[in-house]
Amino acid sequence: MKWFKTAAASAALMLLAGCASTSSESDQTVPWVYPPMAIPLQANVQQEVQIARLTQLLQRSDLTDEIRAKMLFERGNAYDSVGLRGLARLDFTQSLTLNPAQPDVFNLLGVYYTEAGDFDAAYESFDSTLELDPDNEYAMRNRAVALYYGDRPQLAFDEADKHYQMDPNDPFRALWRYIIKMDLDPKAAKIELTEQLKSHNDEWGWLLVAMMLDEISEEQLFKAVLTSTRDNNLLAQRLTEAYFYLGKRYQMQGDYAHAVSLYKLAISFNVYEYVEHRYSFIEMGRIYKNLREAQQAKEKVDLTASE
Structure with missing residues (x-):
C-alpha cells in the first residue's frame, strides 16, 4: 500500500522462491525453504538526477518563496523515495516555513513523527492537514x-x-x-x-x-504473488505488503520470533514509500519493548521471591 525485467530475472526470482534445499541427499531432517524474494529496490538514475537538479536550482537567489517551497517539497519527496528520511524531513520543514498552507507536507511530517514516536506532534500535523484539506483520506488513515x-x-x-x-x-x-x-x-x-x-x-x-x-495458506498467498507479475518493482511492493501483514498476524498470535523475522523481510526490499515498510520498524520496536518489560517484570518477581 503506497504511502501517498526481464524473463531471465523473473525466472531467477521464481528459483529463489523455490523450493527445498537439504545439506545432503541422505539427510533425513525436514528441508528448509528460501522465502520468496525480490531484488531490493535501488535509487535509479532519474531519481538521482532529479535530486541533483533540484539542489542546483535551489541555489538560485531569484526564486520566490512559493517556488522555493514547492521545489523543497519536490526534493523532499525525492529524498524520501530513496530512503533519505532525515534530509526529506528537513526539506519538508523548510518548505512549510516558506508556505504553511500545504496539507500534503503536514501529512508527510505526521508520518515521520509517528515513526519517531512523537505522537502529539503527529496528531497536530494530521489535524493541520485536515484543517487545510478536510477530504484528505491519507491523513485520516x-x-x-x-x-x-x-x-x-x-x-x-x-x-x-x-x-x-x-x-x-x-x-x-x-x-x-x-x-x-x-x-x-x-x-x-x-x-x-x-x-x-x-x-x-x-x-x-x-x-x-x-x-x-x-x-x-501462506503457500497460496506467495504463489499468488509469484505468478501475478514478472516485474521486480511490483514483486518487491507486494512482498513488502505480504510480509508485513503476515508478521502482524504472527505478532497478534504471540509468535514474536516469526513476526520479527517477517518485519525484517518487509524492510529488506527498500520500498520506502510504503507504510508497510515504515511501520515494520515501529512493530519491531514495540515487540522488543514488550519483551524487555516482561523480562524486567519476571526478574523483579524472581528477586522478590528469593528474599
Missing part, C-alpha cells in the same frame, strides 16, 4: 494509525472505521480497521472482517485479508 501506535485504541478505531466506510471496497482500509479493533474486541473484529471478505473476489489486497483470517 495515517491519523488512525498514529492513534493506534499511540495507545489510543478507541479513538484509533473511530477514525479507522470512518475511513473504511468512505470506501468499503478497499482491502487495506479493512485490514487496518481489523488490526485496530483486535485491541478492543478480537471476536467481533474477526467476524466483521470475515463478512467483509465474503463480498470480494481474489483481488490482491483481499488475498491479504484472506491470509490474515487463515482462509488461505
